[in-house]
Amino acid sequence: MTATTVAAPPPAADQPLRTALRAVGVIAHRDLLRQVKRPGMLLSQAVQLLFFVLVYAVGFNGMIGSVGSVPFSAYVLPGIIAIQVVSIGVASGQTYAWDREYGVLRELLVAPVPRICLPLGKIAAGAGMVTAQSAVMLAFSPLTGVSLTPGRFTAALGCYALAAVVFSVIGLCLATVIERVQTLQATVQLAMFPMLFLSGSVFSPQDAPDWLAWVMHLNPMTYAVDLARQALLGTGGLLPWWTDLCVLGAMLAAVLALLRIRSGR
Amino acid sequence: MTGPSGTETPAAFEITGLVVRHGKVTAVRDVSIASPPGRVTALLGPNGAGKSSLLSVLSTASRPDEGTVRVFGHDVRAEPTAARRRLGLVFQERTLDKELSVERNLWFHARLFGMAREDARARIDLMLDLFGLADRRGQAIEELSGGLARRVEIARALLHRPGLIVLDEPTNGLDPSARAAVWADLLLLRRELGVTILYATHYMDEAEYADEIVILAKGRIVRQGSLGELKGSLDSSRIVVTCADHGAAVRQLRTAGFDALLEPGGVAVHCADPEALIAQVVRALDVPGLTLSVHHPSMNDVYLAAAGHDGPGAGRGSVITR
Numbered sequence: 001m002t003a004t005t006v007a008a009p010p011p012a013a014d015q016p017l018r019t020a021l022r023a024v025g026v027i028a029h030r031d032l033l034r035q036v037k038r039p040g041m042l043l044s045q046a047v048q049l050l051f052f053v054l055v056y057a058v059g060f061n062g063m064i065g066s067v068g069s070v071p072f073s074a075y076v077l078p079g080i081i082a083i084q085v086v087s088i089g090v091a092s093g094q095t096y097a098w099d100r101e102y103g104v105l106r107e108l109l110v111a112p113v114p115r116i117c118l119p120l121g122k123i124a125a126g127a128g129m130v131t132a133q134s135a136v137m138l139a140f141s142p143l144t145g146v147s148l149t150p151g152r153f154t155a156a157l158g159c160y161a162l163a164a165v166v167f168s169v170i171g172l173c174l175a176t177v178i179e180r181v182q183t184l185q186a187t188v189q190l191a192m193f194p195m196l197f198l199s200g201s202v203f204s205p206q207d208a209p210d211w212l213a214w215v216m217h218l219n220p221m222t223y224a225v226d227l228a229r230q231a232l233l234g235t236g237g238l239l240p241w242w243t244d245l246c247v248l249g250a251m252l253a254a255v256l257a258l259l260r261i262r263s264g265r
Numbered sequence: 266m267t268g269p270s271g272t273e274t275p276a277a278f279e280i281t282g283l284v285v286r287h288g289k290v291t292a293v294r295d296v297s298i299a300s301p302p303g304r305v306t307a308l309l310g311p312n313g314a315g316k317s318s319l320l321s322v323l324s325t326a327s328r329p330d331e332g333t334v335r336v337f338g339h340d341v342r343a344e345p346t347a348a349r350r351r352l353g354l355v356f357q358e359r360t361l362d363k364e365l366s367v368e369r370n371l372w373f374h375a376r377l378f379g380m381a382r383e384d385a386r387a388r389i390d391l392m393l394d395l396f397g398l399a400d401r402r403g404q405a406i407e408e409l410s411g412g413l414a415r416r417v418e419i420a421r422a423l424l425h426r427p428g429l430i431v432l433d434e435p436t437n438g439l440d441p442s443a444r445a446a447v448w449a450d451l452l453l454l455r456r457e458l459g460v461t462i463l464y465a466t467h468y469m470d471e472a473e474y475a476d477e478i479v480i481l482a483k484g485r486i487v488r489q490g491s492l493g494e495l496k497g498s499l500d501s502s503r504i505v506v507t508c509a510d511h512g513a514a515v516r517q518l519r520t521a522g523f524d525a526l527l528e529p530g531g532v533a534v535h536c537a538d539p540e541a542l543i544a545q546v547v548r549a550l551d552v553p554g555l556t557l558s559v560h561h562p563s564m565n566d567v568y569l570a571a572a573g574h575d576g577p578g579a580g581r582g583s584v585i586t587r
Contacts, residue, residue: 019379026376030362030369037364107360110324111377112349 016114023113027121028128031095035129045088049137052080056202057144067204070233074145078156078229079201081137085130085160086167086221087196090188092126093171097181115263119172126171127164134160138232146232155231163224166248169255170220176262200225205238223247275338277302277429277461278323282332285318285484292318294484295332300463300477302428305455307475308465309568315484316465317357320433323463324354337428350378353422353460357433359414363407367398367417370406371424378425385424392420396450412443419450423460430454432464436471448474469564478564480571488571492564499562499570504539504546507531509554521549 057073064072099105142148178184199221205213227244230237276299285293293315300306308316321327325345334341336348361370375385393399396416436444472478480488514532518525523534539559
């Protein structure tokens with residue numbers, strides 16, 4: 001070994017965009033690899049989903065029958081998938097906190113790439129994984145009475161991908177603001193249950209008392225559920241689909257801006 | 266700095282008037298240090314001296330409150346990405362992904378630092394060979410000992426061909442054999458690669474590997490220079506006499522014209538060249554159970570003097586018993 005072979009000059013810097021995209025890809029690859037190495041986590045997510053399907057789409061279906069012309073099992077399925085998407089999306093933000101806790105984040109923060117690449121890579125991994133899970137769930141949706149077409153499948157998958165990104169960014173923002181892992185977990189748990197169940201996922205705000213419907217309209221997940229339900233079932237929703245889309249888009253812009261500020265250079 | 270061809274060579278690092286605050290606490294106060302390429306610099310100081318805060322700014326992990334910090338001419342505030350490309354970092358705490366293998370950790374680092382796939386593979390093979398990790402490449406980090414994990418971190422820091430390696434207490438928490446192995450690696454880097462090294466430590470013996478030692482206390486530089494310069498700045502070379510009657514030894518030495526002092530460890534004769542005087546001291550004494558030893562200032566003496574302490578911790582040279 002000679003000094004020249006080991007201490008040769010560093011490679012020239014790439015184009016900034018190419019560097020940033022590669023960094024996002026590397027971080028996403030790393031996070032996906034870690035998820036794959038934890039099959040127990042994927043299994044527990046599948047069990048949770050199965051539990052929701054059994055309780056709501058099977059159990060309540062016999063009692064409630066239908067909502068309008070749609071069987072209750074089909075009505076509730078977009079909400080059940082949204083619960084899965086949102087809970088996993090927000091939880092994926094917590095990996096940022098664990099990376100910080102175990103010191104891994106420190107190494108990533110001093111890599112010669114814009115710092116925003118780190119959360120974007122994590123979002124790509126978290127949202128990508130949960131979107132893939134949504135695709136599997138959607139493939140089984142005809143079992144609940146959903147009349148699935150390729151167009152509806154694609155539209156619903158797009159809705160879930162958007163929701164996964166929005167809620168992954170929210171989870172990451174929380175992780176950058178709340179530094180203690182235990183406090184973060186407690187905060188997320190506290191926020192999750194009202195957010196998941198007061199979103200129209202299992203009952204419509206139209207059937208709720210006025211004050212509760214008002215609260216549900218403050219919940220960002222309500223718009224994700226409404227959009228996905230319209231896309232998958234093709235029925236009229238709580239709000240026009242473009243309103244849901246605008247609310248989610250505006251929310252994404254806001255949380256991305258916050259994330260950019262919190263990430264630094 | 267001017268290079269051999271007359272062109273300006275930027276310093277490997279140049280810290281000027283650095284101030285770092287953590288809330289109301291000022292961790293680093295007006296510190297200025299620079300190093301030409303190829304030099305090894307040690308930052309020495311007790312816990313809370315400001316070593317880690319200084320390295321944190323140099324590594325671009327945090328921003329300076331005042332002053333400028335440049336890495337190969339790149340200001341860490343204005344051009345953090347360019348500065349990061351020239352830095353190889355080994356942090357005080359472990360920063361490897363424990364669930365991933367040695368090779369995966371190196372791979373992701375190489376790709377994050379913009380290395381092409383082929384180049385990354387070749388460099389990983391080279392580093393694994395250099396650090397004796399080739400047979401561990403597929404092993405998860407959590408299965409490695411602390412010393413081996415540290416070795417992986419040093420290999421990772423070198424992977425992208427940095428000009429400056431910064432190590433924050435690299436042997437912290439390691440057992441003596443692992444410490445020795447880490448220093449063997451670092452001395453290899455210095456000898457074979459000629460990279461610039463800056464490291465923080467609170468072990469006195471580790472500071473002696475450096476060309477330049479900077480002693481920090483309460484956020485300020487209290488002593489700076491080469492090992493020889495720092496030891497030479499202390500007038501504490503001495504012959505120490507122990508015997509059955511220290512009072513008689515003091516009287517006999519003073520009668521012979523020596524400036525003898527009774528100290529907790531025996532009777533000390535302070536002088537610039539103890540080896541030249543020891544024979545005269547032996548001849549001047551007629552006391553039972555006589556033992557003489559020559560002491561030169563150690564890094565510990567330098568450190569204690571710099572920190573404003575008095576201490577008996579002088580390094581031992583030779584011992585004569587009669």
